[in-house]
Amino acid sequence: MKIVIIGAGVVGTTLAKYLAGHQNSVTVIELDPTVATAANNRLDVSVVTGSGALPSVLKSAGLKKADMLIAVTPDDGTNLLACAIAKQFGVRKRIARIRSDEYIGIPSELDLEELGVSIVVQPENEVVERIRQIVELPDVTQTANLQDESVYMRGYILREGMPLCGIKLSDFNQHPHYSPVFIVTVIRQGRALIPSGDLSLCAGDEIIAVMPKTAFGNFKRLLNVDEHKLGKVIVYGDSVIATKLAVALRSDVKRVVLVDPDEVHAREVASQYDGIEVLHGDCTNSEVLQEIKAGSSDYFIAATKDGEDNIVSALMAKAEGARHVAAIRDDSRYASLFETMGLNHIINPRKITSAKILESIHLLPMGSLIKLKNLDLEITHFQANGSSKIIGKPLKDFRLLDSKEIIVACILRGDQLILPDGETVINDEDRVMVLCPKKSVATAKKLFI
Template sequence: MKIVIIGAGEIGYDLASVLSQEKHDVIVLDRDKQALERVVANLDVLCFEGNATSAKDLVDAGVKDADILIAVTSIDEVNMIASMMSNRLGAEMVIARVRSDELSRPNAPLKSTDLGIDVLIHPERSAALEIVRLIKRASASDLVNLADGRMQMIGLRIGKDSPLVGKTLVEYAEDFSDITFRVVAISRKGLTIIPSGSVRIQAYDQLFLMAKTETIPAVIKTTGKPDVEINRIMIAGGTPIGAMIARILCQEEKKWNIKLIEPDQDTAIELAEELKDVLVLNGNPTNPDLLATEGITDTDAFISVTDDEESNIISCLMAKHLEVQKTVALVSKSDYIPLSQTIGLDAAVNKKSAASNEIHRHVRGGRVISVTALQGIKAEVIELQAAPKSKVVKKPIQKIRFPDGCVVGGILSNGSTDIATGQSQIKPNDRVIIFCLPEAVDKVTSLFN
């Protein structure tokens, strides 16, 4: 496919990297010469220096013949204008990243389709929802909803005192044969392992396990971690993400005790007027005295989502030092994510990866229902639908020649969900959840067509 990406920032670069590896014809358009030089130096893609709101530059970049146009600059207005012009010029599908939720509100005077946008990506909302899910599963470092929420994949870090240390995955499964789950990946000292049954669990491994949603609490207990209930939450930063987290939690049936700290006085006043069930404080969320005064030692979860990612990390480390049970930091540099747990954070969320995952699903198309790149680990979770005449149907999974570096996690068939075993059979139109290394994605996808 011919894909034009407008914006050579973190999201644009990440998408160009992945899509070029998948042999798509990728063109990157940006007016920032330095950003384009980085792309040229590292990726096998075409680059074009130009203005995204110029019809001439869009035509010169090949938008007229594009199968997909992806607008992911840091400015909403540029993305919207570029999308509208690209749609008029003939791009078959237009995907745009828009930070503001104005276009997605029910009573919005303008819809995304009015601007020629086929798919609207809202990374702030995706990140906020991910943080809320992590708060609800306090022991998890990662959490991905699968099969319309009927299954979940969680990441759990194994402590040195865990009863699982030294056991093989076969022994682990045998010890808890009354619980249906599957270990689908292990992150160990920066390496990603798609495991076999003979792999032994080591201290400080990060296990990625999959199970039905209602079984997840029992799975967490097997690792020696209690699934702690969170009631009192402190949010550092009244940014769009911080405000969105507070709104989402306030809409829940459960009544949370929420404090939000915002350094800008005007923003704090606005949020206090809007969020009636949240105690909004005006102050510096990295100030230890303020945190102590406001009772951080009695807080169950501390979420730092300011615009300064170093401050997010430092304030979460401070909270962890004060024995807060769950800390979540918003980071923008993907390189920080593998380090987050090493230095003591419970979880790190990257809003750019949330946007990349959503865009990638639409780019892959075909039998692909969803694609999720796991943070801090080189593996992807893919949800595929089996074509009636594909190579994977009507035979046990153990007899299918899947490429190296992938494992089948679960099957959704006629409304029922099951964790996959070697004897499981995939029927036509079943949805199958597969965990695999990036280099195996295309081979796996082709088996389902």
């Protein structure tokens, strides 16, 4: 495919690098000459310097011959206008990153499809939804979504008294009461166990389960967490994400406290929304954390515009006694270090946005879905195609899989979830989740190319 990307920020360059690496012809348009030069030096793509809202620049980038436009500049107007021009140029798929609610939702009277946008991605909304998914299952250890958010993968540590304790996997994965929730692996005492049918679950096990989104309520009931609303969640920040998150959590949590470092903004939010306690304060100050009783919160979520402040305030809240803490940070470096220091979750908005765009155009990267903490194991996603070595034969016929070092954990075939056995045959376009050590990911990948 020929693809034009407008915007050479982190999201734009991430998309360009991935798409160019998968036999696509990619051209990037960037307004800032310095950023354009850096992208040209770093990426194996064509780079055009200029405004993505100008027809002359779009023509010079070859938009008239393009199959797809992805507009991810910081300016909504530029992204919308570029899509409108692309529609007139005959480009089939036109994706725009839109931040303002003015253009989307019930208050808006605009038809974005008519304007030229075929797929809309709202970064703040995507981040809020991801955090809500974490908060609705507070002790979740691992999270990943597939199939346009319609399939969930979740990790959870079992405790005494849960309905799952004592159940054999053969009974669980075949019993209609539990279907369609599949347990794809069990981590016990630091070891990932092969999910054989005679394995019984017990307290202390960490299970990794896959399910359709529609079965998530059933999964929560199996964990005895369905009826328990969190008592208190503190959201710290003056960002759009912080405000949207606090508003969204009102229906999920008994008490939502928004701590805003900007006093004027705090007053505006307090006057606009009911059901939220809005306070003014700086949560990098331990006295403020004590005043708001951060230690009594079920969740403390740091969502300011400064990623470093988010890390610091979340770790300080954890030290005060907050049960769970999460921080928003655009930089993924040192994430594992921060987790060892007590951070439960680090949310990267740019990574979420890039993944959402690739998912929306059915080009989700082959790569790690979940890195199992404290283990050298990954659950990795691959997609089979017509030339893949793994299609057309029963899994038991592959020597690589027979070694049990590489395990096919689950198959997504259209809307169907399949728990495979030795007789299972993988088809073209199946999405396959594989459990293997990090060193074996490259070997597993050879089965799908």
